[in-house]
Amino acid sequence: MTPSAPDEPGTGADRPISRKNLLRAAVAAGAAVPLLATGTVALARDAGTQGRDLAPTPFCDDGDDPTIPQMEGPYFKPNSPLRGNLVTPGTPGTPLTVSGYVFGRDCVPLSGVLLDFWQADNAGAYDNVGYTFRGHQFTDASGAFSLRTIVPGLYPGRTRHIHVKAQAPGEPVLTTQLYFPGEPRNNTDTIYDPALLMNVRNVGGGKEATFDFVLDVEGGPTDPPTDPPTDPPSGSWAPGHPYAAGDRATYGGAGYRCLQAHTSMTGWEPPNVPALWRRE
Numbered sequence: 001m002t003p004s005a006p007d008e009p010g011t012g013a014d015r016p017i018s019r020k021n022l023l024r025a026a027v028a029a030g031a032a033v034p035l036l037a038t039g040t041v042a043l044a045r046d047a048g049t050q051g052r053d054l055a056p057t058p059f060c061d062d063g064d065d066p067t068i069p070q071m072e073g074p075y076f077k078p079n080s081p082l083r084g085n086l087v088t089p090g091t092p093g094t095p096l097t098v099s100g101y102v103f104g105r106d107c108v109p110l111s112g113v114l115l116d117f118w119q120a121d122n123a124g125a126y127d128n129v130g131y132t133f134r135g136h137q138f139t140d141a142s143g144a145f146s147l148r149t150i151v152p153g154l155y156p157g158r159t160r161h162i163h164v165k166a167q168a169p170g171e172p173v174l175t176t177q178l179y180f181p182g183e184p185r186n187n188t189d190t191i192y193d194p195a196l197l198m199n200v201r202n203v204g205g206g207k208e209a210t211f212d213f214v215l216d217v218e219g220g221p222t223d224p225p226t227d228p229p230t231d232p233p234s235g236s237w238a239p240g241h242p243y244a245a246g247d248r249a250t251y252g253g254a255g256y257r258c259l260q261a262h263t264s265m266t267g268w269e270p271p272n273v274p275a276l277w278r279r280e
């Protein structure tokens, strides 16, 4: 996404309507978003074909490129808590909600994408001891995510930003950063890129931001798993199996305990997702 006026407050009014924006509008309005058999989203402009077969819309034609990577920086910590709300009672700062969708290259919203956020606190400091303002979550069935946090503080040498890692199951990790429009330091920060600007608006005493990720991957939520779901024999880990917190499974000859309820997928093997499995 490349807003036409990168450093102006992002109202979205000056941006072309894209398939993703239409999806956002439909979801925001509470409308059902039908998925075609191909896994593509049937949106408003696909209507008007009554009496004819709906044409699948396999191509992303709204001009969006994959979200660009940026440096991780020195403050990433693995094993962040699974949570969409990073705000604890009494935490100073301006409330901020960041929401949006994660899409694949073909404009299909991607479910189950791991999003790991980390940012500075109101004073511009990272918690390198604990996990304050660190947390990961997974996109829901519609590819949506929502993060509750505060506006990160400034620290020397950088403009205001939020770090994030995004990973579709079994796919490479995208590490990048999200930026705020209208920040004076956007003009001097050499890492800043306007392609990573969020749309931000003031709501009450806080801010609401939106950002849609586009990952350089194929497929979508209706793709069948690589391996057919099976019940794990003899406690062996298997994809497509619902695990509850506390469940045990073996993988690669080692024992693991499930930390968070989830349905396993190829790419989420216990050694690969320490947020979901702890080796015993």
Ligand SMILES: [Fe+2]
Residues within 6 Å of the ligand: 073, 075, 158, 161, 163
């Ligand atoms: Fe940073």
